[in-house]
Amino acid sequence: MTETSLDERPRLGVMLGARDDSEAAVFEEVAAIALAGLADTAVPSPGMRATIMNRIDTPAPRLAATVTPLHAVRSRRSLRPRRRRAPLFLAAAAAVVLIVGGVGASLTAHNAPAHEASRTLATVSAAHDVSRVTSTFSGGSAHVAVVSSASIGRSVAVITNAPDLTAGRTYELWFYRGGRATSAGTFTPSGSGRDVITLTGTYRTHDFVAATVEKTPAPDQPTTPPVFEVAT
Amino acid sequence: MSFSSQAARASTDEGAVTDDERLASALEATASGDRSAFSTVYDMTAPRVLGLCRRILVDPHMSEEVAQEVFLEIWQTSSRFDAERGRGLTWILTMAHRRAIDRVRASQSSRDRDLRIGIRDFGEEVPGVESDVETSLEFERARAAMGRLTPLQREVLDLAYFGGLTQSEIAERLDTPIGTIKTRMRDALIRLRGLLGETR
Numbered sequence: 001m002t003e004t005s006l007d008e009r010p011r012l013g014v015m016l017g018a019r020d021d022s023e024a025a026v027f028e029e030v031a032a033i034a035l036a037g038l039a040d041t042a043v044p045s046p047g048m049r050a051t052i053m054n055r056i057d058t059p060a061p062r063l064a065a066t067v068t069p070l071h072a073v074r075s076r077r078s079l080r081p082r083r084r085r086a087p088l089f090l091a092a093a094a095a096v097v098l099i100v101g102g103v104g105a106s107l108t109a110h111n112a113p114a115h116e117a118s119r120t121l122a123t124v125s126a127a128h129d130v131s132r133v134t135s136t137f138s139g140g141s142a143h144v145a146v147v148s149s150a151s152i153g154r155s156v157a158v159i160t161n162a163p164d165l166t167a168g169r170t171y172e173l174w175f176y177r178g179g180r181a182t183s184a185g186t187f188t189p190s191g192s193g194r195d196v197i198t199l200t201g202t203y204r205t206h207d208f209v210a211a212t213v214e215k216t217p218a219p220d221q222p223t224t225p226p227v228f229e230v231a232t
Numbered sequence: 233m234s235f236s237s238q239a240a241r242a243s244t245d246e247g248a249v250t251d252d253e254r255l256a257s258a259l260e261a262t263a264s265g266d267r268s269a270f271s272t273v274y275d276m277t278a279p280r281v282l283g284l285c286r287r288i289l290v291d292p293h294m295s296e297e298v299a300q301e302v303f304l305e306i307w308q309t310s311s312r313f314d315a316e317r318g319r320g321l322t323w324i325l326t327m328a329h330r331r332a333i334d335r336v337r338a339s340q341s342s343r344d345r346d347l348r349i350g351i352r353d354f355g356e357e358v359p360g361v362e363s364d365v366e367t368s369l370e371f372e373r374a375r376a377a378m379g380r381l382t383p384l385q386r387e388v389l390d391l392a393y394f395g396g397l398t399q400s401e402i403a404e405r406l407d408t409p410i411g412t413i414k415t416r417m418r419d420a421l422i423r424l425r426g427l428l429g430e431t432r
Contacts, residue, residue: 009330009334011326012326012329012330015392015398015399016392016393016417016418016421017399017414017417017418017421018418025317025318026421026425027421028318028322028326029318029319029322030421030424030425030428031325031326031329031393031421032319032321032322032325032326033322033373033374033428034374034377034378034424034428035374035389035393035394036280036284036325036328036329037373037374037375038287038374038375038378039280039283039284039286039287039288040283040286040287041279041280041282041283042279042282042283042286042295043279043282044278044279044282044296044299045296048278048282048296048299048300049274049278051300052274052300052303052304052307053267053271055300055304056267056270056304056307118265118267121264121265121266122266125261125264125266132260132264134263134311143311143312145263145264145265145311147264158263158264158265160308160309160311161308193308194265194308196265
């Protein structure tokens with residue numbers, strides 16, 4: 001018998017005999033209610049919560065820098081008409097090669113201290129007109145959530161598992177509005193697996209938010225296809 | 233009415249019951265980096281996550297280790313949760329089950345797992361639970377539903393879910409054709425689905 005790793009095993013529903021994904025979801029729900037429910041609940045030790053919170057606040061060791069081919073993004077914003085897709089960027093089927101750039105003097109790096117960006121995120125998240133849009137990139141291994149508020153005029157990107165970049169390259173964020181891209185700052189992954197970035201400039205309703213990878217110094221206009229792009 | 237909404241509405245006990253909308257909202261906010269929302273997710277689900285780990289792993293220390301891993305994974309991947317595709321508690325407990333079984337399979341051979349698991353009578357108390365046990369309406373319904381399965385059906389579900397055995401391993405363990413095991417397991421789950429959907 002060969003032991004399979006966590007990622008290689010079929011999903012639980014399939015292991016329980018489901019014939020397709022839909023049935024697998026049903027079986028997993030039955031398992032969660034009927035089978036997991038047979039296990040008595042247990043009160044965690046006092047230190048368990050603190051340990052978890054400390055770990056999410058502590059950056060993980062930086063991973064070795066790699067250049068990873070990126071695939072075009074797919075927006076998870078439902079009901080968004082495809083006609084609103086930004087014409088600046090190429091069609092979604094193209095694979096993207098990372099090109100890294102540095103930070104230009106006119107651009108402000110918004111790999112800001114974590115607490116500042118988190119405060120901005122909290123403020124924007126609490127706004128009455130908050131907009132949240134998510135997407136994936138890097139073949140689905142990375143994820144971005146763009147949280148925006150026109151009343152506050154701010155947009156924050158929460159990026160998970162962004163691939164590391166080689167020296168001399170950076171991610172550059174963009175607002176795309178009225179047929180024109182405006183740089184919204186640059187960032188490099190912190191290595192923790194999660195980065196919160198406040199976009200430079202004033203957010204307006206229905207702005208597109210996108211990111212490219214550029215060589216330093218970062219240009220005023222995108223020079224590569226987007227890593228991700230979302231319609232807010 | 234969908235199975236999901238029936239199951240969600242039927243649960244009324246404050247301690248062990250998940251407020252589906254509240255948990256889904258907390259998971260969505262967690263995906264945006266809301267630490268407070270993540271704390272809510274933890275408070276709402278930690279006892280059940282840890283309880284499931286304890287049931288599978290038994291060892292309290294190992295169970296907490298795995299439970300911690302589960303919540304770290306929730307923090308990192310909450311963006312993948314889609315409330316339109318299922319309950320937050322299902323998503324979380326499926327994740328916890330997968331990690332606990334992975335730990336079991338990594339640390340024990342199939343033969344050891346067979347000897348350790350045994351065949352549980354679902355009418356018995358679970359040994360080794362030190363803390364307060366929350367008796368939830370959902371738990372009572374689940375126990376009642378399991379009691380209406382045949383002993384053979386309970387056996388295969390026990391081996392598969394709490395033991396982490398594959399259908400092939402169960403077939404070998406019980407010296408039963410794998411086709412029979414597959415049918416028995418699937419029939420049991422479909423039966424459970426119907427029973428849980430019938431209750432208020």
